[in-house]
Amino acid sequence: MAKRKDILRSKRASIPKALTGIAGLDEVTFGGFPAGRPTLICGGAGAGKTMLAAEFIVNGALRYGEPGVFMMFEENAEELAANVRSMGFDLEKLQNDGLISLDHVHLERSEIEETGEYDLEGLFIRLGHAIDSIGAKRVVLDTLEALFAGLPNHAILRAELRRLFRWLKDRGMTAVITGERGDEALTRYGIEEYVSDCVILLDHRVNDQVSTRRLRVVKYRGSAHGTNEYPFMIGENGFSVMPITSLSLDHKASSERVSSGVSGLDEMLGGKGVFRGSSVLISGSPGTGKSSLAIHFAASAARRGERALVFAYEESHDQLVRNMGSIGLKLKPLISKGLLRVHASRPTLQGLEQHLVAMHDEIAAFRPSLVVVDPISNLSLEGDRSSVVRPTLMRLIDLLKQEQITAVFTSLVNNDAATRESSEVGISSLMDTWVLLRNIESNGERNRALFVLKSRGMAHSNKVREFLMSERGLSLVDAYSGPDGVLVGSARIAHAKREMGNSDNQVTK
Amino acid sequence: MPPKKLISGVEYQLRLYVAGQTPKSTAAIENLNKICETHLSGRYKIEVIDLLINPKLAAGDQILAVPTLVRQLPEPIKKIIGDLSNEERVLVGLDVHPLG
Numbered sequence: 387m388a389k390r391k392d393i394l395r396s397k398r399a400s401i402p403k404a405l406t407g408i409a410g411l412d413e414v415t416f417g418g419f420p421a422g423r424p425t426l427i428c429g430g431a432g433a434g435k436t437m438l439a440a441e442f443i444v445n446g447a448l449r450y451g452e453p454g455v456f457m458m459f460e461e462n463a464e465e466l467a468a469n470v471r472s473m474g475f476d477l478e479k480l481q482n483d484g485l486i487s488l489d490h491v492h493l494e495r496s497e498i499e500e501t502g503e504y505d506l507e508g509l510f511i512r513l514g515h516a517i518d519s520i521g522a523k524r525v526v527l528d529t530l531e532a533l534f535a536g537l538p539n540h541a542i543l544r545a546e547l548r549r550l551f552r553w554l555k556d557r558g559m560t561a562v563i564t565g566e567r568g569d570e571a572l573t574r575y576g577i578e579e580y581v582s583d584c585v586i587l588l589d590h591r592v593n594d595q596v597s598t599r600r601l602r603v604v605k606y607r608g609s610a611h612g613t614n615e616y617p618f619m620i621g622e623n624g625f626s627v628m629p630i631t632s633l634s635l636d637h638k639a640s641s642e643r644v645s646s647g648v649s650g651l652d653e654m655l656g657g658k659g660v661f662r663g664s665s666v667l668i669s670g671s672p673g674t675g676k677s678s679l680a681i682h683f684a685a686s687a688a689r690r691g692e693r694a695l696v697f698a699y700e701e702s703h704d705q706l707v708r709n710m711g712s713i714g715l716k717l718k719p720l721i722s723k724g725l726l727r728v729h730a731s732r733p734t735l736q737g738l739e740q741h742l743v744a745m746h747d748e749i750a751a752f753r754p755s756l757v758v759v760d761p762i763s764n765l766s767l768e769g770d771r772s773s774v775v776r777p778t779l780m781r782l783i784d785l786l787k788q789e790q791i792t793a794v795f796t797s798l799v800n801n802d803a804a805t806r807e808s809s810e811v812g813i814s815s816l817m818d819t820w821v822l823l824r825n826i827e828s829n830g831e832r833n834r835a836l837f838v839l840k841s842r843g844m845a846h847s848n849k850v851r852e853f854l855m856s857e858r859g860l861s862l863v864d865a866y867s868g869p870d871g872v873l874v875g876s877a878r879i880a881h882a883k884r885e886m887g888n889s890d891n892q893v894t895k
Numbered sequence: 896m897p898p899k900k901l902i903s904g905v906e907y908q909l910r911l912y913v914a915g916q917t918p919k920s921t922a923a924i925e926n927l928n929k930i931c932e933t934h935l936s937g938r939y940k941i942e943v944i945d946l947l948i949n950p951k952l953a954a955g956d957q958i959l960a961v962p963t964l965v966r967q968l969p970e971p972i973k974k975i976i977g978d979l980s981n982e983e984r985v986l987v988g989l990d991v992h993p994l995g
Contacts, residue, residue, distance in 0.1 A: 492957050497973060499988030502922075502980035507914040508946060508958040515950035537960070537976075 400609040404452070404524070404560040407445030408438065410627030414603060414612040419584055424551050424561040426581040428572045429588030434599060434620050435564040436461070438588070439526040440470045441625050442562050444477075446524040447485035452560070454524035455487045455516040459532035462490040473624040487516040493536030500538055506546040510553060517557065525554060525561040534575045551580045572604065583607045589615070601627050621743035637787040639663070639843075644756070644792055647686030648679065650862025651821070654838050654847035660819050661843065662755075663790040665783050667762075667814060669797040670823030674834050675855050676796040677701070679821070680758045681710055682860060683794045685717065687756040688725035695754035697745060698730040699761060706730070714859040727752055742782060749791070757786060762795040783816050818842045823853060826874050833875035836862060852878065907931075907939040907989070908968040914961045915947045919978045923962035926979040934991055964988075 403417035412418050419425040419442070427435050436458075443454035456477075458466055466488065467477040480486045489512060516522065530547070537543050554561045563581055565573030572578045578585055585604040592598075601618045603611040618627040643658035652659040660666055666683070668676045677700070684694035698706055706728055707717045720726040729748055749757060762779065786793045795817070814820055820839040825832050834853040838846045851862045852874045866873040866881050873881050911927055913920030924943060931939045946953050946961065956965065960976040966989055975988040986992070 489954050491959060493959065497971075499973070499975040499984060500977050501975060501984040501988070502926075502977035503919050504960045504962060504977045505919070506959055507961045508912065508953050508963065509960075511914060511946045511950045512953040512958070515953065533959075 403609070404446070405450055406442050407449050408441055408625045408627065410616065410618070411438075411601070411625070414601070414616055414627055415584075415606060416610055416612075419560055419562065420606070420609070421560050422555065422558040423583040424554055424559075424563055424581045425584040425586065426563050426565055426573070426578055427586045427588065428565040428567050428578070430567040430590060433567070433588035433590045434618070434625065435588060436466070436528050437470065437473070437620050438625050439528050439562045439564055440466065440475065440477075441473070443486055443524055443526050444470070444475045444480065446560075447480055452523035453485050453487075453520040454526065455489065455513065455520070455522045456526045456528070457489045457491060457513060457516070458526075458528045459491045459493065460529055462492070463488040473620070473622065475624075484520050487520050487522065489513075489516055491532075493532060495536050495538075498536070504539075504542065506543070506550070509546075510550065514557075517559070523558075523560060525559045526564075527561065528564045529566060530563050530577060531565050531573065531575050547577065547580050584609075588618075619743050622747060637663070637784070638790065640790060644690075645686050646679075647682030647684075647689075648860045648862065650851065650860075651679075651836070654849070654851065654862070655819070655841055656844040656846055658844075660792065660841070662792055663787055664818035664842070665786070665793040665795065665816065666819045666821065667795050667797060667817040668821045668823065669799050669814075671799055671825055674823035674825055675853060675860070676798070676823055677706075677760050678710065678713055678715075678855060678860060679823070679853075680760050680794045680796045681706070681715065681717070683792070684726060684756060684758045685710075685715055685720060687754075687792070688720040688723075691725065692755040693724075693752060694726050694756040694758070695749065695752050696726070696728045696758040696760065697748075698728055699732065699759075701730065701760075703728045703730045712857065713855050714857050727754070745782065746785065749785070749789070754791060756792040756794065758794045758796075760796045761798050780816060814840075826872075829875070829877050831875050835865060835872075835874060905938065905940045906969060907935050907966065907991075908942075909939060909989075910942045910944060910956075910965045910967055912944050912946055912952070912956070912958045912961055912963045912965070915945065920962050922978040922980065923964070926982075926985070927964065930979065930982055930985055934986065966990075 400416070402421040403415070403419060404421040405412050405418040406415075427438055429435050440456065443456050446452040446454045456466070461469070463477070470477060477486065477488060481488055491509070513525070517525065533543055534540060563577065565575070565577050568574040568576070572585065572587065582605075584606045587602045587604050589600040589602070590598075591600065599618050599620070600615040602615045603613065616627050618625065620626075640662040642662040643660065644662050645652050645659040646655070668679050670676050681696065684696050687694040696706070701709065707721070710717050717726060721728070783793060819841040822837055822839045824835045826835050834855070835850050836853040837850045850865050850867070850872055852865045854861045854863060863878075866878045909927070909931070911923060913923065927941060931941065944952055946958065952958070962976070962978060964975040964979060964985075966973040973988055973990065975985060979985050
């Protein structure tokens with residue numbers, strides 16, 4: 387048995403690869419692009435081809451000791467440098483340091499007359515010279531297809547492209563070639579025909595007016611690869627792909643506990659509250675007090691002198707402050723002290739990935755010790771996108787855990803029990819503590835009940851407690867459970883009175 | 896001092912980029928000499944650049960295909976790629992009206 391496993395593993399040892407250094411992409415491709423071979427990146431306009439290629443070159447030069455040549459056919463060097471500066475890359479400096487070489491190939495059809503036989507030896511010489519001058523190991527050709535518009539004789543061009551890819555392979559260059567997406571083929575001029583080792587497709591689509599970027603490895607000769615479509619984003623820190631597998635569970639686990647801000651809940655959570663850096667899910671149907679409870683976590687952190695950040699997706703900043711005031715929670719002083727920040731926006735305003743980027747940036751700027759996302763379900767309400775939400779959420783939780791930031795998420799669930807189970811199942815496994823809020827209707831009144839469904843790593847109460855919201859704040863009282871079942875609200879009070887009366891009677895006896 | 900016109904009497908400054916001694920480059924040089932002698936006698940100057948010797952110039956002068964003939968003067972710059980076997984198209988490319 388063991389032997390067979392070994393054989394399987396040795397078979398899996400695949401071709402040499404060159405790391406791209408792009409978060410997530412190296413996981414999807416199991417180690418990067420094929421070393422010494424060309425990789426085709428295709429996608430429509432604005433799909434992020436050039437950004438990916440640029441990051442591949444910059445990372446090669448800075449992190450892997452592999453200088454690279456970036457040959458561009460559309461933008462010129464200044465334009466490219468300006469475009470990637472937003473991701474923090476200084477191409478000019480890299481070029482001056484001899485780590486990269488930029489060459490803009492300008493081809494103007496109207497300037498060119500064609501008579502008789504020719505070849506593209508000039509391109510080869512140019513590329514060869516750039517490679518030799520910096521000892522390049524990586525080459526980007528962005529977008530080679532511009533040649534088709536510039537050179538009228540496609541027969542010669544195709545023969546030369548074939549020769550070019552062979553030549554790049556012979557020189558051992560790890561090459562990235564970008565191509566514009568065609569209507570039926572992967573690229574407009576079918577250059578995937580020449581680049582057969584690795585093909586990556588970038589997609590920028592809009593569903594329900596929300597844009598998402600996706601990446602897919604169409605083929606990868608001689609290697610296993612992830613076959614899914616992976617969401618990716620382009621943010622201030624560059625290109626980032628979100629495979630679930632990139633999550634390594636190696637973050638530190640703090641044993642420090644932080645208060646929830648509601649003493650009754652702390653009591654239920656082993657008397658001390660939740661672990662610092664853990665993730666808390668508060669779920670419940672509408673009007674059960676999810677937001678209020680979540681904001682208490684934030685206010686409690688702020689009162690301890692820590693910074694707390696609230697992402698509010700349903701209420702505006704002012705509305706939140708006013709509403710919390712109505713239950714005795716004064717946020718204004720905490721906000722003016724700079725300990726609490728509320729970031730209110732509609733999640734559908736941006737694509738999910740861009741959203742995550744925005745959250746990431748906000749978190750990086752404010753450096754909070756606690757983050758509230760209210761509600762997380764709004765992120766998933768953008769159509770049926772649970773497959774996207776889950777990795778995105780994982781990514782967010784992972785980020786927060788690595789930074790030891792306590793995360794509190796609220797989640798709106800329907801009263802319908804069937805959908806509740808299924809919608810929660812996806813994200814609850816990511817959570818360390820799950821607090822459930824419920825409406826209980828009986829005797830002509832509606833009361834709120836709270837219970838802790840799970841809380842990893844601590845003893846926690848198994849009781850259902852009644853959750854009271856008043857102008858004096860949130861509190862939890864023990865619901866009466868006895869032979870008559872769980873009693874809440876006036877039934878509980880009446881019962882308590884009866885009990886009291888009984889005991890009084892006993893005393894008088 | 897007249898600007899740009901460096902050599903008196905020369906109207907056409909031409910540069911031919913080749914890569915080594917290939918049949919195509921030899922043909923291009925021969926064709927170019929013949930066309931210039933016929934139509935631009937005494938009014939031209941040809942400079943042949945071998946990119947194998949001067950690879951740097953390929954990027955500087957935006958050369959991809961070889962052979963490439965570049966008309967540097969008179970402006971604007973024009974490029975003709977190929978072995979220049981079609982005299983008529985070379986003349987069109989250079990914007991030269993054949994004599995007679």
